Amino acid sequence: SVFDHKEFDQHENVAFINDEVTGLRAIIAVHNTALGPSLGGCRMYPYADSAAALTDVLRLAKGMTYKAALANLPQGGGKSVIIADPRADKTPELMRKMGSFVDSLQGQYIVAEDSGIAVQDIKYMAENTAYAGGLSAHFNYLGESADGNPSPATAYGVYVGMAAAVAFRLGKSLADVTVAIQGLGQVGYRLAEHLHAAGAKLIVADTYQPNVDRAITELGAKAVAIADIHKVAAEVFSPCAMGASINSDTIHEIQAVVIAGAANNQLASDDFGEVLLARDILYAPDYVINAAGIIDLYHQSIKSTPEQLKAHIESIGDTLTDIFKRSQAENQATNMIANLLAEAKFKK
Numbered sequence: 001s002v003f004d005h006k007e008f009d010q011h012e013n014v015a016f017i018n019d020e021v022t023g024l025r026a027i028i029a030v031h032n033t034a035l036g037p038s039l040g041g042c043r044m045y046p047y048a049d050s051a052a053a054l055t056d057v058l059r060l061a062k063g064m065t066y067k068a069a070l071a072n073l074p075q076g077g078g079k080s081v082i083i084a085d086p087r088a089d090k091t092p093e094l095m096r097k098m099g100s101f102v103d104s105l106q107g108q109y110i111v112a113e114d115s116g117i118a119v120q121d122i123k124y125m126a127e128n129t130a131y132a133g134g135l136s137a138h139f140n141y142l143g144e145s146a147d148g149n150p151s152p153a154t155a156y157g158v159y160v161g162m163a164a165a166v167a168f169r170l171g172k173s174l175a176d177v178t179v180a181i182q183g184l185g186q187v188g189y190r191l192a193e194h195l196h197a198a199g200a201k202l203i204v205a206d207t208y209q210p211n212v213d214r215a216i217t218e219l220g221a222k223a224v225a226i227a228d229i230h231k232v233a234a235e236v237f238s239p240c241a242m243g244a245s246i247n248s249d250t251i252h253e254i255q256a257v258v259i260a261g262a263a264n265n266q267l268a269s270d271d272f273g274e275v276l277l278a279r280d281i282l283y284a285p286d287y288v289i290n291a292a293g294i295i296d297l298y299h300q301s302i303k304s305t306p307e308q309l310k311a312h313i314e315s316i317g318d319t320l321t322d323i324f325k326r327s328q329a330e331n332q333a334t335n336m337i338a339n340l341l342a343e344a345k346f347k348k
């Protein structure tokens with residue numbers, strides 16, 4: 001069922017396609033378009049069954065509404081999933097058909113990259129629809145070419161957000177703190193570079209050893225075991241790998257007083273926000289601090305200048321500071337305050 005599904009939250013549209021010619025099986029979920037057309041990535045994943053795909057797309061689309069609202073974008077939330085293996089099932093025809101599927105919603109949904117989908121896939125989709133983004137992310141980071149990768153923008157947004165959190169909680173700059181980074185991938189490594197340039201000390205962990213070695217050599221980072229990164233002595237813990245790293249096993253071991261990272265769904269459940277509040281650990285809500293990727297997407301679509309984009313990304317710091325102040329004044333968890341602020345925007 002869709003309407004009785006536990007993740008159904010008055011989504012405006014949920015569309016399905018089953019194309020025998022290309023083998024495309026996909027779902028597009030549009031959560032809310034009160035602030036503008038829905039924007040969100042397309043995820044290609046070999047879901048066990050269509051129920052698992054539906055659960056994922058409904059939940060992810062809703063999350064995009066909240067993210068876009070607090071990123072001050074005139075955009076709503078949507079997401080799409082292709083039920084297939086990105087390593088085995090990708091063909092240009094399948095992607096073109098996905099483009100036609102996106103186009104059939106006539107602009108209610110704008111597609112971009114998510115896991116399993118590369119810039120080239122979006123290019124195939126864009127042959128059949130104008131509603132495709134993420135072709136040329138233009139946040140220019142240390143001379144990197146603008147190839148559609150949102151990670152440089154995301155890393156800069158997390159860096160700015162972390163600076164705001166450290167200033168609020170400790171009255172210090174990043175030069176005076178140690179940051180423990182969990183995951184040195186597309187975002188985490190670039191974040192580490194920003195922090196190193198700002199004078200922060202780094203403790204890092206990654207399951208992929210070459211990333212760790214590089215951080216030790218290039219950034220003077222100290223490496224620790226995967227199982228220890230959340231509990232090291234550091235002012236800031238920065239989850240930049242997978243979701244749910246703040247869970248019942250880890251939450252009481254965290255020594256940091258600020259949590260600020262790129263990963264989506266950092267809290268294993270919303271209730272952990274209350275636990276962090278009680279422990280006086282300042283949590284930067286994940287979808288607020290990691291929103292620069294979609295901010296970049298939006299700026300591509302309006303063809304703004306790099307300065308306008310940078311200023312918009314930097315506003316993440318102000319949004320977080322507002323959340324922190326309200327959390328303190330009302331003694332409510334920061335993740336709950338973020339939800340309330342987002343809902344006030346798109347439920348108007």
Ligand code: NAD
Nearest residue numbers: 150151154183184185186187206207208241262263264293
């Ligand atoms: P990535 O796959 O490039 O990097 C993840 C890194 O984490 C990899 O280096 C991997 O080896 C490492 N890793 C995996 N499991 C680990 C573990 N248990 N402990 C430590 N390291 C581990 O991904 P990314 O694009 O850098 O994204 C990181 C997180 O940020 C994800 O949760 C993603 O959803 C979120 N995010 C990314 C963007 C973006 O623009 N890329 C935007 C918003 C949110």
